[in-house]
Amino acid sequence: MNKVPLLSAVNLRKTFKVSSQGRSARILTALDAVSLHLSYGETLGIAGESGCGKSTLAKVMAGLLSPDAGSVLYKGTPLSQLEASDKTSFRRKTQMIFQDPFSSLNPRMRVGDSISEPFIIAGMPASNQRAELVRIMAAVGLPEDTAQRFPDEFSGGQRQRIGIARALAASPEILIADEPVSSLDISIQAQIINILMQMKIDFTLSMMIVSHNLLILRHICDRIIIMYLGAIVESGPAAELFNRCRHPYTDALIAAIPGLQGSTASKSELLRDDLPSALSIPAGCRFHPRCRHAVDLCRHEAPQMIEYASGHAAACHMSATLFG
Ligand SMILES: Nc1ncnc2c1ncn2[C@@H]1O[C@H](COP(=O)(O)OP(=O)(O)OP(=O)(O)O)[C@@H](O)[C@H]1O
Ligand code: SF4
Ligand SMILES: [Mg+2]
Structure with missing residues (x-):
């Protein structure tokens, strides 16, 4: 077993x-002292309300954004210290897989060419390219004859399949998906989630999945991280x-899930007010203005x-008292 995590973050x-x-x-603080790791073969979920910093974290972990401080480490080496070839x-x-795959596809490029681009750039011999395209399209459930079409001829769910196919064409070992199903119809969401889970097995991937939907994360993740106003407030095995x-x-987010056994209150009853602005993060526990259990200490420390x-x-002064 590898002791060094595949991908980690220290004090981002x-x-x-x-x-x-x-x-x-x-100055708006989107991430504040965020540390985490993604182990080999793991599926890690990132949850939290809108504006908590999930997408910023996903982009920093993927190397698309540079942190102001702290490091992302790939197999133990900070990205900033990787040799040029290792960086490539x-x-x-x-x-990365985005919420809206359409925006990352070239509208004037046939989808077969879009999907093939990563392995062509990686130098795959021309004689193997067609077979690889067919293999990847089949894996994500895209009919082979759709390779000739353009992105605007596809439904949202099919576009997300194209986005996943394009990501797989780069032979990744890490997939970072930012709200991969939240723009899709409920009926299509399960199909895309199932494809992702099958891909994880077939292509031996490790995954970080950002989602508002805690039920989806519970279903597919090994571990879940809960973010609040740029910081991690709880992390643990999903179940x-x-x-x-x-x-x-976390308690309020879970209790407010519609239809979940035991959920009795709405989110607005459990969480006072809206998320404060990341321009002025509350002192002490950043959650204290909205917390029903806040004590004096929470306002200062x-x-x-x-x-x-x-x-x-978890980061809560009262955790032992409240949760045993
Ligand atoms: N490029 C940017 N310039 C200025 N502020 C930004 C930028 N990107 C993100 N932010 C701010 O950083 C904070 C975190 O944003 P982020 O998009 O990471 O949140 P999120 O958890 O992904 O939200 P959502 O669930 O709505 O996608 C927010 O306050 C957001 O307004
Ligand atoms: S009890 Fe205090 S420390 Fe715990 S979440 Fe509420 S405000 Fe924060
Ligand atoms: Mg986001």
């Missing part, structure tokens, strides 16, 4: 300068996080991540 910080008319630029290899081996969460924010069970950690 990412800010954006935002300026509105007539005001001087302000990392870029090829780490592929355990659901059965015995350790943070009031930021809780550290504490491991309560193997691989299951």
